[in-house]
Amino acid sequence: MTEPNALVSLLRISSHLAGQVEIRAALRSVKAEIENLLPIDHMDVCLVDDKAAWNTSYEVGIKTRWSLSRTPVAISPVRSILLGETDFMLTGNAMEDERYTYEGALAQPIIKHKLRSRVNVAMKVLGRTIGALNCSSCLPDVYDESTVVRVRQIADVLSPYFYSLRANEKAKRAAVVRAEAQAREEGLRQGALELTRALEQERQRIGMDLHDQTLADLTRIMRDAEKMVSAADKAQVIDSIQHCIADLRRIIDTAVPTILDLFGFAHALRIHLERAVEDVxxxxxxxxxxxxxxxxxxxxxxxxxxxxxxxxxxxxxxxxxxxxxxxxxxxxxxxxxxxxxxxxxxxxxxxxxxxxxxxxxxxxxxxxxxxxxxxxxxxxxxxxxxxxxxxxxxxxxxxxxxxxxxxxxxxx
Structure with missing residues (x-):
C-alpha cells in the first residue's frame, strides 16, 4: 500500500510531467520529487528500441558516458531487465556485483563514480518492457526491498509519459530526415532542370551556328563543284555534299525543335515520325x-x-x-x-x-x-x-x- 506522503509525491511527479515535450527535461522536472522518496546520487532512464537491440540513456545528477550515445543492450549493466529476463535488480555494492560488472559490460561509470547501491526496475507499457528506471547511491547498502516497491511505483507513473515522449522524439527525427532528404532531392532536381535548360540553349546555339555558317559554306562548295568539267567528278562531289547537308539538317532539327515551337507538340511529333521512318x-x-x-x-x-x-x-x-x-x-x-x-x-x-x-x-x-x-x-x-x-x-x-x-x- 502506498503511504500518504508517497502518494502525494507520486501525484506531484505526474503533475510535473504534464506539458513536458522532451525526455531529459521531463526527467529533470521530477528529480526533486523522487529525491523526497529515496536518496539518489545518480538517476537515469534507459529506453530500448523496438527490437530491444539498442538502448538510449537519459541522466540526471552525475553525468556519465551512458548518455553520450546509444548502447547495445547486450553490454548494458541492466541487460537482464531490458531483455525481459527479470523485473528488477537490487545490490548493495554494484562495483563488486558480477551482474553489473560482467566481462564486456559497459560498467565504467559504476567504477569511476563509485555507484555502489543500485536499484533498477523495469518500465512497462501494456505489459511490454520499454526500458529501465535506475537509481544509484555512492554509499553501500542504501536500498532494500521496500525501495524496490517505491521505485516500481515511480516507474509505473513515468512509463506511459516517457513512452509517449520517446515516440514523439522518433517521429520528429523521422520528419527531419524526410525533410532533409526531400530538400536534397529537390535541390538536385532543380539543379538538373537548370542544367537541362542550359543544355537546350546550347543545343539551339549550335543548331543556329550550323545553319548560319556550315550549311552556307557547304552550299557555296556545291555551287563551285557544279562548275567542274568532269561530269562524273561533279556528280560524286555534289552527291556527297547533298548527303552532308541532309545530315546537318537533321542535326539542326534535333538541336532546335523549331517545329515544336512554331506548330505545337502533336504536329512536331508527326513530322519527326515521318522523318524517323522515311526509309521504311x-x-x-x-x-x-x-x-x-x-x-x-x-x-x-x-x-x-x-x-x-x-x-x-x-x-x-x-x-x-x-x-x-x-x-x-x-x-x-x-x-x-x-x-x-x-x-x-x-x-x-x-x-x-x-x-x-x-x-x-x-x-x-x-x-x-x-x-x-x-x-x-x-x-x-x-x-x-x-x-x-x-x-x-x-x-x-x-x-x-x-x-x-x-x-x-x-x-x-
Whole structure:
C-alpha cells in the first residue's frame, strides 16, 4: 500500500510531467520529487528500441558516458531487465556485483563514480518492457526491498509519459530526415532542370551556328563543284555534299525543335515520325492530342523533355524494333498528363545484347533520366510490341517546376 506522503509525491511527479515535450527535461522536472522518496546520487532512464537491440540513456545528477550515445543492450549493466529476463535488480555494492560488472559490460561509470547501491526496475507499457528506471547511491547498502516497491511505483507513473515522449522524439527525427532528404532531392532536381535548360540553349546555339555558317559554306562548295568539267567528278562531289547537308539538317532539327515551337507538340511529333521512318516502307503513323492544347502551355523545359522522350521511343520503334505501326497519344488525367508511345515491333528482349538493341537500351536510359528530371513517372512494357508511358503529375502542368517524383518500370 502506498503511504500518504508517497502518494502525494507520486501525484506531484505526474503533475510535473504534464506539458513536458522532451525526455531529459521531463526527467529533470521530477528529480526533486523522487529525491523526497529515496536518496539518489545518480538517476537515469534507459529506453530500448523496438527490437530491444539498442538502448538510449537519459541522466540526471552525475553525468556519465551512458548518455553520450546509444548502447547495445547486450553490454548494458541492466541487460537482464531490458531483455525481459527479470523485473528488477537490487545490490548493495554494484562495483563488486558480477551482474553489473560482467566481462564486456559497459560498467565504467559504476567504477569511476563509485555507484555502489543500485536499484533498477523495469518500465512497462501494456505489459511490454520499454526500458529501465535506475537509481544509484555512492554509499553501500542504501536500498532494500521496500525501495524496490517505491521505485516500481515511480516507474509505473513515468512509463506511459516517457513512452509517449520517446515516440514523439522518433517521429520528429523521422520528419527531419524526410525533410532533409526531400530538400536534397529537390535541390538536385532543380539543379538538373537548370542544367537541362542550359543544355537546350546550347543545343539551339549550335543548331543556329550550323545553319548560319556550315550549311552556307557547304552550299557555296556545291555551287563551285557544279562548275567542274568532269561530269562524273561533279556528280560524286555534289552527291556527297547533298548527303552532308541532309545530315546537318537533321542535326539542326534535333538541336532546335523549331517545329515544336512554331506548330505545337502533336504536329512536331508527326513530322519527326515521318522523318524517323522515311526509309521504311508501309509504316502506319498516328499522333493524337487529347489535352486540347494543354501540352503546349507547359513549361518549355518540361515540354521539350517530353518531346525528346517521344523522339527516342519513336527512333527505337522505327530503327531497332521493325515496327510497322507507331502511335503517340497525349491525354489529360485526373492526376496530371499522360503520354503513351506504342508500337507493334519486336521490343527489347533478351536479344538486347545485339548492337542495335544495345543502342535502344541506351536510349531507354536517356528516356528514364529525362522523365526523372521533370518529376514524371516512367513505365515500359513489352506485350505485343513496346509501350512507353510517361505520367506528369499535376504540379508539372503549371509553369512552376514539379515537386515530387516516383518511377515504375517493368524489366526491359
Amino acid at each position: 516502307a508501309a509504316v502506319k503513323l498516328e499522333t493524337v492530342d487529347e489535352t486540347e492544347g494543354l501540352i503546349d502551355t507547359l513549361d518549355p523545359t518540361i515540354r521539350i523533355a517530353l518531346f525528346r522522350i517521344a523522339q527516342e521511343a519513336i527512333n527505337n520503334a522505327a530503327r531497332h524494333a521493325d515496327a510497322d505501326h507507331i502511335s503517340v497519344t497525349v491525354k489529360r488525367l485526373k492526376a496530371g498528363l499522360q503520354m503513351t508511345i506504342m508500337d507493334n515491333g519486336r521490343g527489347l528482349t533478351a536479344s538486347g545484347r545485339s548492337r542495335q538493341a544495345g543502342k535502344a537500351t541506351g536510349g531507354l536510359a536517356h528516356m528514364r533520366t529525362r522523365a526523372r528530371l521533370i518529376a514524371a513517372e516512367f513505365g515500359m512494357s513489352h506485350k505485343d510490341g513496346t509501350t512507353v508511358t510517361v505520367k506528369l503529375p499535376l504540379a508539372g502542368l503549371s509553369n512552376q517546376a514539379p515537386v515530387s517524383y516516383s518511377a515504375t518500370e517493368e524489366p526491359a
